[in-house]
Amino acid sequence: MFDKVWLIPIFPIIGVLINGLLGRRIEEINKDIVHWVACVAVGLSFVLTCVLFFQMLGLPPDQRLYEFTWFDWISGGVLHTYVAYQIDPLSMMMCMFVTGVGFLIHVYSIGYMYHEEGRYYRFFTYLNLFMFSMINLILANNYLLLFLGWEGVGLCSYLLIGFWFSEEANAIAGKKAFITNRVGDFGFILGLLLLYTQLGAHGVWSLQFSEVFPHVHLLSPSMATAICLLLFVGCTAKSAQIPLYVWLPDAMAGPTPVSALIHAATMVTSGVYMIARSNILYSLSPFAMGVVATFGALTAIFAASIGLVQNDIKKVLAYSTVSQLGYMFLGLGVGAFAAGMFHVLTHAFFKALLFLGSGSVIHAMHHGLHKVHSHADAQDMRNMGGLKDKTPITYVTFLIATLAIAGIPGFSGFFSKDEILWQTYAHGHFVLWLIGAVAAGMTAFYMFRLVFMTFFNECRAPDGAAEHLHESPKSMTVPLMILAFLAAVGGYLGVPKALGGNNRIEHFLEPVMGLGPEKLLKKAGAAMAGGAHHLAEAAHGAAEHAAAAGHAVAGHAAAMAEHAGAHHSLFAEYLLMGISVAIALIGIFIAYTMYIRKRELPAKLAESFPFLYRLLLNKWYVDELYELVVIKPIHGFSQLLWKGVDVAIVDGTVNGVARVVGWFSGVIRYLQSGYVQSYAVSVVLGTVVLIIYYFIKALS
């Protein structure tokens, strides 16, 4: 059965082909066929994934790895890359919820996008293409195929953000996402190249996981660090971490199901997945791990602080996504890979739910405002309020998701977030823990602020639009309910030991990572043995490298073992749990006070701390900072040097690098004078230089 794994990506691509090539015709005949094709395709993938998943569960843990080689893809010299898929706990878990959540969002999109005329098929084509790429990213058994998926999801994201491209802001947001991601991809490619050549220097010319990971200990520590950091640059773009997170909030310009699927539940977690997948590599570099953890924690609190004051419902959720992704990286960075992945899972449920819920709210608001011909912003929470009674299902499901993200005990977010915070503390990162805990309080505050502003109090919609607000269609509410169920109970998959559970997720993922201290030591021992084997063959220089790597592994393992000593103090764990719950409750309480009880308070606060308020409202002025530090100086410089001619360079985009290059380009092309004899002169000059070069070469 496992060798049918190639069917999983095949279904969505068939959907792409049908809708992409014939969609226009199909849509003219019958719109319903379009979404049937798309949903069935993803549904089939999901079902097949489930079948494989349960089949895998039937195997003993140490046999849960199956590699399926579909066909020979690229073979160049010593490099052989195949289109090959890997079935193991990590990929199957990820694939399960990606196809599952993806399926639900496909269904939801039927209701949300049905009124799109003439572009309906395109939307579903993009969604299916996205599923195809994402599945490739997850199931790939080598970095190259992973990278193909990585680029593919980026492309789909770009297409979908700009889906309503007739508004310029959306097109610009799409462009911003694409360019920011390319910056990250650049780092990623460099990382891959470095990994490939460095391992190649040790005779391992491969990018296949099962070839790479058993040999990464051959890398020198500094090389491992460089590779890890470069790969992490890719993650900061794709998974929206400081400093490349800027595209994600703007990406909310896309349709809401897209925000839910791509920019919350699945694509943005691919960076987390990649690092979890490469955990053995990352374990070699404590420094890189530290960087990951620090950036994660900083992103978590930074984005949360911006979320405190946003008024656009989707912007709040966007910043909350950035913040939650920060948590995941925090988990990864402190070595709790399983906890990070656990949070990916629970986050997928509740964040998809939040987005779909907000989509349902926006849908309702749109209808209401449309009825009374109001041009008020359907996404602005200041226009909402009192929706509790108009859209009851949305309200209840939304509340469940909010409780989950706020970390209220019993809901999924609690277990995963707490596991991350506890592991952070247990590994001795007190400051990071503190940052995480404070960010948790902020999360609770802004999420409840959102709930209170949207669903409670009186309705603030203008011109009597309130009467026209009503619940969304079935195809939208049913996915909400399913996701609400998952968001509520999803956490029980991984109840920690301290609460009487057995940390099932961690055990499940153990064959892939779960590099617990003891295991790591054992592996390090094996690595040293492997290194010794190499020693026998390799020259002295290489031997030193291997020894150094061995030392680093051993040292890190020892440090981890030391921290794990604290693992058994149950008391500390309970205490921390209590503290974080208390912080969350305080956050909720403040929100309650400010937005239900004393509703004049927010305005007052904003008045008394105008600076802080403006700072947060304007997102710490990061976009402006980029504008000021990167774009403005370059722009001014080019203006100074080359006045009036720069119209031709860049069509007013916010890309600073492009401006510099464009200026440079203008100068060079000035040499292109159009006179044929000037060109002949350049030929002569080239000749003169070439001959001189060869003379010098011959003399030396």
Added chain:
Amino acid sequence: MEMLEFVVPALNVKAILPQLILSLTALTVLLVDVFADREAGKTSAANGLIAVVGVVAALFSALLTIGMRESAYSGMVLADGFSSFISVIICVVALLTVLSSINYQRSCPALDSGEYYCLLLFAAVGMMFMGAAGNLLLLFLALETMSISIYVLAGFRSTDAKSIESALKYFLLGAFASGFLLFGFALLYGATGTMDVVKIGAFLTAHPEVIHSRLLLGGVALMTVGFGFKMAMFPFHMWTPDVYEGAPTVVTGFMATGVKAAAFAAFMRVFFIALGHLQVDWTAIMWLAAFLTMTIGNVVALSQTNIKRMLAYSSIAHAGYLLVGFVAGTKMGQAAILFYLLSYAFTNLGAFGVIALLAKKDGGEYTELKDFAGLGFKYPGMGLAMAVFMFSMAGIPPASGFMGKFYLFSSAIKSGFVWLAIFGVINSVISLYYYLRVTVVMYFQEAEEEVVMPKASPAIVVGLVLAALGVLQMGILPSYLWDLAQFSIKTMIM
């Protein structure tokens, strides 16, 4: 006086079969056109169809000759895997060009003549001989056959000032550069006493002291100039944008792909087979040339508003990428060049084919970027095709450009030129900007004036589909052609 005995030469037809077929087709087209009876104001696809038949036959014969490894006509022609692969590339180039010409000639009746297709095929014959030449003499003749045909093709819209200017510039500079190339050949001949590529290699192996003689080094430098000119290598690239912009669009595509492929083939044959011993000497300067060529091409392309001119600069950049494979210098690097040339042929001819679709009724062309605004949704097939080709040029998977760059850069890395590979990657990131701009304009901008595409003939539809399939095939399942490219390099006659 006694007579010298005349030895009847062995006529090895198989070794030059594709060239022979194309030459005969060219003459057929020329003859048939004389008797063609045209209705006033109508164009005829007959010439094009004859050319298509000939090119397809040549393509099959080129595929048939894969696996041959013999030198024919006293070493003038080396029929080996390398020349077969080049012939295949040239056939693909010629086929796609003819297919788009059949459509293009509707709006530009000047091209509807036997002479046009005849010269096109003659140029292709010259290109193929450049790939197969085992002797500098034949190489020079082949190069001039190609060049003279293309001087004329560039000026084919003989009432258009730009077209004339294009022909003029190409002609004068081409002849000028030929002078340098010939001077280089002469010095090489003086230093080694032969013009046979294989014999030069053998001579230098036997006499290492000649390798660093001034005569030989001067020859190498001057030949680099001559070949560099045809390849559009910095600083001999200056003619490219002007000539490409002015030539009829279909001819531009032909030049950008065919001339480049043939020039690289000849360059590789001479430098790796005859002058392989100098590899350590040329590495540094070619490194610099590769870097500057791709950087300047990309950077200047950024500020272009005319799409043909932009693609001209981009073709300079692609020459830079190809030189990366040359700098790597290994078998893998050489195979990567072949692979990239084929990929580039599909991609670039596809792109120019799309541009050629938009001919004006009065014979003019829409070539400004803004003319393409909003066309993506208006003509979805065209928009999709253009997007595929642009993505391929930018090197985004799964298009062939990605695989091509992957092979080129990894060959460079494997030979230790990590920095060159990094600059290559940076360059492809820069290039993304202007390639993407084309799709952005096509899909996300409103048209300023109504641009109407005349109905496309079936020929160009077939051509564009073939090109797109080629791009995707090479991008998604590159193994087969990659193996073939490697095989071609391995079976090169040393």
Added chain:
Amino acid sequence: MELIMLLLCGGFAIVTSLMVIFAKNTIHSALWMVASFFFMAVLYLLLRAEFIAILQIIVYAGAIMMFIIYAIMMLNIRQEEGEKAPVRKSKVVGVVALLVLFLELLVVAVNKGVLAMHGPITDQLMQKYGQIAVLSNFLFSDYLLAFELASILLTAGVVGAVVLAKQKQ
């Protein structure tokens, strides 16, 4: 004797070539060019390439130059236009670069004792059979393919010239 002829004809070739560049009148340039080709032909004779010398006069000085002069007459271009236009800087750069190139090429070309392979023809063979017999023999055996390709080249040239120059409505 050979040296005197060489110096004399070489000197004249240089002077006439310079006159091609410096003559104001295009027709004069062309005529100086014809003269230059004659001196070149003498040099070929000195190098015992009689056949090429004859060709030089028939093909170059005879056919090609007549062709050029005919074109000049037809277009009625006597004087170079735009004489008053300022000399562009790139030309100055170019001339300087060419002078450097001149030195470089002198260093390249003027050296002794290059050891190259010999063959396939010796002076004895030429003496024995006559140059034209030897050349034609080889032209149709070893160089047959080149000969055929040259025919394609010339066809392309003729077709091209016709197609470009024919008057279109």
Added chain:
Amino acid sequence: MVAYQNLYMALAVVLFIIGAIGAITRRNAIVVFMCIEIMLGAVNLLFITFSRANQSLDGIFMVLFVMAVAAAEAAVGLAIFILMYRKKGTINVESFNLMKW
């Protein structure tokens, strides 16, 4: 060996450079073309010198074919010059400057 081989070669270099100077300075397209012919002539001289020095036929044949190429180039080139003249009434290469940058 050829007597005075270096003199011949130096002469070829001088003629080549003279041709090149003419080609990049003169404005009249026909004169430019003639200057390029001088360059080719210089190369021919070089080929014949080497042909004799190396006692090989390749050089002589090369000259033969260079002449054929020169003839074809002359035909095409003059056709282009006639086109130029028809379009603009001049064959000054500097007045053909539509495309740049």
